[in-house]
Amino acid sequence: MRAQSLVHSPMANSFSYHNGWLHCEEVNIKSIAKQVGTPFYLYSTRKISSQFAIIKQLIGSMDARIYYAMKANSNLAVLRHLHNLGAGFDVVSGGEFQKAIKVGSNGSSIIFSGVGKTKDELELTLKGNIKQFNIESFPELLALNEVAGQVGIRAPVSIRVNPDVDANTHEKISTGRAGDKFGIPILRAAEFFQLANQLEWVEPKGIDIHIGSQITSVDPFKKAFNSVAKLVMELRQGGHVIDFLDIGGGLGIPYNHECDTPFAIEEYFKLIRDIINPLDCEIELEPGRFIVAEAGVLVSEVIYEKSAERNILIIDAAMNDLIRPTLYSAYHPIVAIKKSSTDQPLRIYDVVGPVCETGDTFTRGRELPSFNNGDLLAFLNAGAYGAVMASEYNTRPLVPEVLVGGSHWQVVRERPSFQAMIEREKIPDWL
Ligand code: LLP
Numbered sequence: 001m002r003a004q005s006l007v008h009s010p011m012a013n014s015f016s017y018h019n020g021w022l023h024c025e026e027v028n029i030k031s032i033a034k035q036v037g038t039p040f041y042l043y044s045t046r047k048i049s050s051q052f053a054i055i056k057q058l059i060g061s062m063d064a065r066i067y068y069a070m071k072a073n074s075n076l077a078v079l080r081h082l083h084n085l086g087a088g089f090d091v092v093s094g095g096e097f098q099k100a101i102k103v104g105s106n107g108s109s110i111i112f113s114g115v116g117k118t119k120d121e122l123e124l125t126l127k128g129n130i131k132q133f134n135i136e137s138f139p140e141l142l143a144l145n146e147v148a149g150q151v152g153i154r155a156p157v158s159i160r161v162n163p164d165v166d167a168n169t170h171e172k173i174s175t176g177r178a179g180d181k182f183g184i185p186i187l188r189a190a191e192f193f194q195l196a197n198q199l200e201w202v203e204p205k206g207i208d209i210h211i212g213s214q215i216t217s218v219d220p221f222k223k224a225f226n227s228v229a230k231l232v233m234e235l236r237q238g239g240h241v242i243d244f245l246d247i248g249g250g251l252g253i254p255y256n257h258e259c260d261t262p263f264a265i266e267e268y269f270k271l272i273r274d275i276i277n278p279l280d281c282e283i284e285l286e287p288g289r290f291i292v293a294e295a296g297v298l299v300s301e302v303i304y305e306k307s308a309e310r311n312i313l314i315i316d317a318a319m320n321d322l323i324r325p326t327l328y329s330a331y332h333p334i335v336a337i338k339k340s341s342t343d344q345p346l347r348i349y350d351v352v353g354p355v356c357e358t359g360d361t362f363t364r365g366r367e368l369p370s371f372n373n374g375d376l377l378a379f380l381n382a383g384a385y386g387a388v389m390a391s392e393y394n395t396r397p398l399v400p401e402v403l404v405g406g407s408h409w410q411v412v413r414e415r416p417s418f419q420a421m422i423e424r425e426k427i428p429d430w431l
Contacts (some may be wrong), residue, residue, distance in 0.1 A: 014044035014404075015297060015380070017339045022378060026407040029299060029337050033376055036400055036411060038301040039317035041387045042378075043073070043412075045081050045405040047295035052085050055287060058269040064283035067111050069249045070096050072288030072384040073296065077403045077412035079103040082291070088131070090249075090286040094121040097128065107131060111246065111284060113160070113210070115140075115181055122147040126155060132284075134208040134246060136160045136183055141196055148201035157196065158206035158244050161186040163227040167212030167220040167250065170328045176211030176224060183209070189231055193240045205241060206281070207232060210248025213289060216262040218271060221250070225275040232279050245281035247272070251290040255381050256331045265290070289384040296383020298322050298399070299337065302375045303354065311349045313371055318353025319360040320393040322379060322386050326359040334362070337376035340369035347371075355394050387413070397421060 014025050022029050024044050032042065055066055067088040070079060074096060079089070080103040088109035089100040100110050107129035112121075115136045122133070122144050135141050135157050148155040162183035165176045175182045184192055189207070196204040211224050225247070232242045252262040276283055300317035324330035334351060346367045353360040362379070371377065390398050401413040 014047040020339045022337045024404040027404050027409050032402055032409055033299055038299055039321055039399045041296055041298055041399060041401045043296045043383055043403050048081055048292060051291045062277050064285060067284055067286050068291060069286045069288030073292040074099055074388055075401050075412055076103055094124050097125050119143055119147050126151050126153050132156050132158050134158050134160045145199040145201045155202045157202045157204045158208040158246055159192055160208040161189050163209055163224045165211050165220050165224045167215045169212045169214050172328055173213040186227055190238055193235055206244025207242060208246035213250050214252045215250045216252040218263045218267045222271055225271050229275050229279055243281060246284040249286040249288050251287055253289055253293045293381050293384035297378040297380055298382040298386060299378050302371045302373055304373055305371060311347055313349045313351045318355040320391045320396050321399050322382060323389050325362045332379040332381055334368055335378050336369050344369060
C-alpha cells in the first residue's frame with residue numbers, strides 16, 4: 001500500500017472548492033475572512049483527525065504511542081482535539097508542559113525534549129510526574145539529579161543519542177549529524193549509561209533519537225534505526241535496562257506536489273516493524289508536522305498589485321506571520337480563495353508582505369492566477385510551524401487562529417488589539 005492511497009485521498013482533503021469558493025470542510029473561507037479580517041490561520045479538525053488516524057492505523061498492534069510534538073502547532077484547541085484522539089505530548093518548555101496539562105493531559109502522557117531544560121522547568125515537570133526526560137548532555141543529567149533529589153522524586157530518563165546520520169533536509173532543521181548541538185555521540189552512550197547509573201535520583205530507562213525535520217527519504221531513518229538497534233542490544237548486554245525507545249519525528253510532507261516526493265509513510269512504518277519493534281521496547285513516536293501541516297492555511301488579502309520591473313503582489317500577511325519562506329526558503333502553494341476561471345491567463349508574480357525588508361518575500365516569479373486589490377488568497381500546508389513561529393515584528397499583531405469542525409468554526413486565538421499590545425510595555429517614570 002502506498003502513502004498516496006492513504007494520505008492524499010480526496011476524502012482526506014479538507015480544503016476544496018464549492019461553487020467557486022475555497023471551503024475548509026463545510027465552511028466558506030470567504031465568510032470567515034469577512035468576520036475575522038485578514039490575515040488569519042485556519043485549521044481543519046477533520047484533517048488533523050485523518051492524519052492522526054493514518055499513524056494509529058499503521059501502529060496497529062505494536063506497543064507504540066504518539067507523543068505529538070506540540071512545537072509544530074500548540075494552539076490549545078488543536079491540542080485538546082489531539083488529546084481527545086488519544087495523543088500524548090512531546091514538550092520542549094515549561095510553557096508547553098503547562099499547555100498539555102491545560103488540555104487535560106497528565107504527566108504520564110508527556111515527554112520532555114530539548115537541549116537546554118532549566119532547573120525551574122525540571123522542577124515543574126518532575127512535580128507534574130512527567131513520564132520521561134530526554135536527556136542530551138551530562139551537565140543536564142547532573143542538574144536533573146540535583147533537582148530530583150531536592151523534590152524527592154526519582155526522574156525517569158531516556159538518553160538522546162546523536163547517530164551521526166545526515167537527514168538530507170534543510171541545514172537549519174537537520175539535527176542528527178555529529179557536530180549538531182543535539183544528543184550525545186552514539187559511541188559514548190555506554191559510558192554515559194554507566195555514569196547515569198551511579199546517580200541516585202535519575203533512572204535511565206531508554207534511548208531517544210530525532211535526526212531532523214521535513215525528511216523526504218527513508219534512508220536516513222533506516223541508518224539511524226539500525227544504529228540505535230545495535231546500541232540497544234549492546235547496552236542490554238552490558239546489563240542496562242532499555243524499556244523505552246523514542247524514535248522522534250521528522251516525517252516530511254509534500255509542500256510542492258510537483259517536486260517534493262516524500263516517501264510513503266508505510267515505508268517508514270515497515271522500518272519500525274522490521275528494525276525497532278523486535279527490540280521489544282515501548283516505542284514512542286514524536287510526529288509534529290505530519291499531523292498538522294496539511295490541516296492549516298494562512299489566509300491573506302491582496303493590498304496592492306504593483307507592476308513595474310516585475311509584477312508584485314503586496315499582501316497583508318508578512319514574514320512575521322509565516323517565517324518559513326524567508327528562513328528556510330520554504331515553498332508553500334498559494335491559491336486564490338475565489339477559484340479563477342480556466343480561461344483566465346496566469347501571471348508571474350513576486351508575493352511579498354508589508355514588512356520593511358527584502359526578506360519579507362514569500363515567493364519570486366511564481367505563476368499564479370491574476371489577482372486584484374482586495375482579492376483573498378491562501379498559503380497551503382501552513383498548519384505546522386506557522387502561527388507558532390510568528391512574531392510582532394513591525395508592531396504587527398499576532399494573527400488570529402480559527403478552527404473549523406464540519407460546518408462549525410470558532411476563533412481559537414484572538415487578534416490582539418493595538419491597545420493591548422502597547423499596554424504590555426512600560427515607560428519608566430524617569431523618562
Ligand atoms: N521531536 C523533536 C525532539 C524535535 O525537535 C522535533 C522538531 C520533533 C519531534 C517534530 O518534528 P516533525 O515531525 O515536526 O518534523 N521550524 C521548522 C521545523 C523545526 C523542527 C524542530 N524539531 C520548520 O518550519 O520547518
